[in-house]
Amino acid sequence: MSVASSPQTGSSSGFLTDRSLVALAVLNFFLADARDGLGPFLDAFLATNGWSSMALGAIATAGGLIGLVATPIFGELVDNSRWKRALIAGPVIFVTIAALVTLLSPNPAVVWFGQMGTALVGAIIGPALAGLTLGLVGERLFARQIARNEFWNHGGNFLSLFAVFLVVPAFGTGGMTWLMIATALGTLAAIVAIDPNRIDHDVARGLDKDAGSHAPSGIRVLLRERGLLLLAIILLIFHFGNAPMGRLIAQDFALELQTPFRTTAIITGVAQAAMIVVAALAPMLIRRFGLSVIFLVALSALPLRGLLAGSFSGFWVIYPVQFLDGVGAGLLGILTPVAVEHMLKGTGRFNLGLASVMTIQGVGASLSNVVAGWLVTKGGFALSHFVGGGIAFLAMIIFILFRRDIIVDDKASQT
Known part of the structure; x- marks a missing residue:
């Protein structure tokens, strides 16, 4: 029987006694580190090895563009695949190997190849994890489980x-090597522990079985859904301003303090701690205020973040700045798949739709890296932070004007 119809998944005790859901929590816990390789440490590590902000921005942009091309293709693959666990395990293995090689030999050829490959295979993890989650818990418990996923991920x-x-x-760097190996092994063990027979692959793609052959094709369902396109544009603008800010803060203080790994650990850790709190509170906040209000709260965090980051240069500023990152990006990480699932309910194209939104928002994140690097060369880190925070107002205005198209049913969407 599909877990989507199992009553035990609706309670905390059911969660604790369901092996597959416990394994899903463990998967999110280890995948947080294993999916990105060096992740937030890459920029600080390379900056202290002589790489410029412009060069680092170019790598991030090129990798992002590769991911953009691959993501919708992989979303379609996830919709049609019954091997969702393997679609997570394979990329984790590649990303870990690429990160280890980069750490041992950070020359341009190794870095470029590793990061481009990581961007390509990493593009499948997001849609595959979302589809796996939906297939395990079903539509009714999806929003709550996404919040749980984010809690364990940020933890x-x-x-x-x-x-x-x-x-x-x-x-030293040997410690980083063993940490990456440990998280990769933990991820793979959790994947194996998820019972493949518990995954309802029709539910995992958001398919209304009554629709049968009348369910629209992938391209048609995306083109006809106005709210999906508006959501993608809003996220494009948000991530254009938000994506480079943490990287640039890490570069700035890593160069100043010459402690790339420890500095980045503090900077990123503050954001992750905030995201843990956000993920724990999100279901209650959505029930109390509705998706529209919480979406607006998430979008409003970025202008304030940019203002603070650009106005103050002391190390203390990373605490409020990164806390706001946890509020903005943390909430959107939960709200986005929930909104997409409600818009595409019954079409059987959930993973493709989510992947398409991720692709368009990735355009903003990718292009922003090279633009931010250029701004740093022209006016310093503060200029980039001000521009990134300022552009977020446009995303807020678009959401306010078209929120009824994006949030299909605010009451029904509450967890």
């Missing part, structure tokens, strides 16, 4: 960053 990130803070000073 894993936070503890990983804390481990880096302790291990690297004691063991």
